[in-house]
Amino acid sequence: MTTGAGTAVNARREGEGEHRWVGFSTIVIREFSRIIRIWGQTIVPPAITATLYFLIFGSLIGPRIGDMGGYSYMQYIAPGLIMMSVITNSYGNVVSSFFGAKFGRHIEELLVSPLPNWLIVLGYVAGGLMRGLLVGIVVTLVALLFTRLHVEHWFAVVGAVILTALVFSLGGFVNAIFAKNFDQVTFIPTFILTPLTYLGGVFYSITMLPDWAQKLSQANPILYMVNAFRYGFLGHSDVSVSFAFTVMLAATIALFVLCVWLLDRGTGIRD
């Protein structure tokens, strides 16, 4: 039996829940509108880059390289290239959107509102996830122009792409929080993310590397993401797939907690 006070508390919680849902969906709609509004910066460049990769590495150089792990080079690199675009775009969306809001001071619109910080993080991360998935789909369509893609494990494909987009959206959020200028927004993607992605098994199997390089590669988190995703398509992975999912899940949780903590502290946004 519910008491009068209990009913009032429940009603207040329901109202609060609805307010939060409206707030969250407003951030998501705003982020989606931004992605679509600047489609020339968000959707077109990764499609062109992917086309060039498939043309040069897949069609021109690929046949000379021969098979890799029992698949044509084009089939082998396709999942890695899709994942590379997901990583770059989910990260880039959040870092540019949140830093832009900080720089233009309209982040204050959110900070003065009654939305809790965890919901603000979720809203921006949902934006990064949307762009990552949208660009991932576009690059997959480009890949289909060059090769046939067969999915072995749907769960691995969907799970890996979502978790990877979440991890890098959250990474972009941390970067945006600490960034004080536009140089610091591009520093991490240029000097850390790109090398890790290229060395994360997008273009080759780490079994081709000497022992010491294989061991070093295992410290690269992107290796696990690319391989978990490739496993979904080809049924082949250089690393343990269950360990790869554990790494992605742990990184998602740890980064989410870090983002909320930083926002609660006001790091980079409050004096």
Added chain:
Amino acid sequence: MPALSLRQLSKTYGNGVHALKGIDLDVESGDFFALLGPNGAGKTTAIGIISSLVTKTSGKVFVFGRDIDVELEAAKACLGVVPQEINFNQFEKVSTILLNQAGFYGIRRRIARARVERWLRELALWDKRDAVSRTLSGGMKRRLMIARALIHEPRLLILDEPSAGVDIEIRRSMWEFLRRLNADGTTIILTTHYLEEAETLCRNIAIIDEGRIIEHGRMSNVLRKLQTEIFVLNTRETLDDTPQLPGYAVRLTDDHTLEVEVSKEQNLNDIFAALTYRGIEVLSMRNKSNRLEELFMRLVEGRDAAETPASAAAAE
């Protein structure tokens, strides 16, 4: 219940600047309140803390009795803030900015659309609803920020120099709008450099300087503390010499203008009588400066320090 209570509110920035030094302040519900102070006095820091854009070092903030350390979301829901500097996305349309802000406060789109129309019409921005915000004039941008702060119909509205940089016509219409808003029950706190604005609109006042409240009370009581006022008199006759008015300090600024210093124990009738006796006809008269401006300058420069205790709340 006060709309806003500050208790021993302090802020020291990372660079060591002690912006607020333990201020206490109460603003009653329904009040139209002026928070004045020179640049760097701590006004914007105080507003930043109240709206949770600045982290306080110590002290308490209550918005309609809600402690921001305990019920932050509920406190924020009662509060609308118009900041000093433009802080909306200059690439978004006017109506989108308002719709988004309504969404952040949990207002559904259907209701939000009606409110957007209402506030844009009230602030004469309805024709600009589809304009990209960066194309608006300075005055329009200020009005857009007021509309945005009102979209969730807050009980307490804080305006940090809302009329800075806007022309006199827009400023007057903004005053009218704020008066109506206050009459409808919204508590308003205003910081401004136009002291005429504060004197015209506000019932209560606090003056903050170097992080401390140096004056606080009803506007009329505070103005009464002004010991002397200077009046400027325009005469019909051409004056060659300064007329002597016993007991008054008189200065001839040009051959048709006199400046007379009047203390609060003196009266104007004696001046007119003395001038009439000398055959001098006064055509017009005005205060040399705004009364509040006069008091403000004296307080801030410490000239009236002996006359004014730290808080006039006790005098209420």
